[in-house]
Amino acid sequence: MAAREGAILAVEGDFNNAIFESDSLQIVSAIQSSSVDRSNVGPVVEDTKALLTQITGDGFTHIRRVANGAAHRLARYASHTGTMTTWFEEPPDLLVDVLYEECNL
Template sequence: MAGKELHVTDIFLAVQVEAIVAREGAIMAVEKGFSNYVIESDSLQIITALRTTTTDRSVIGLIVEDTKSLMARVTGEVTTHIRRTANIVADCLAQFGRNIGANLTWFEEPPNFIIHLLFEDCN
């Protein structure tokens, strides 16, 4: 298990953020030599785009194509669409990330602030 908080600018669509998140996860999986990589997202558009074999020519197309090329380098990759209600921790992390203004990466053991998010209201 791994995670990353990334500060990005000049993003205008939620789907752009979702695409960047998927790519950053794929980059991390390749850099760390992970043999398995699972993308769970409540964005059906991202999951569909990553599963298709045709070239994505949408506004997020370049990011999607880059992510697919990275995913091809990982042995066991899975893309799964989940309900937004099952993605509460990710939503809390996104809210937290908007406020910290820094980049953080963690592996295996999540930092304490994530554990606290599980037991507190993130609003």
């Protein structure tokens, strides 16, 4: 669902070149596969693939979980809040220390 929502955001925001990163190798592989996904999440995967055809860029790439501290913190935040939030300029305060640590590794 997160991959699909990211693709929707990119399409609706008219982002011309988007790169998505995920630490879920299973999801990245499913989205990159040229075959139809017939799993339980297949309709979401296929919808995400269709959305990605409207975006130029590398699509989804896999990254190691330890290199994805900011995304992990955002996921934890999202699981505790009931509202949708987006940031386009400055990162939210809950990410400042994580981004600083990742940049100085």
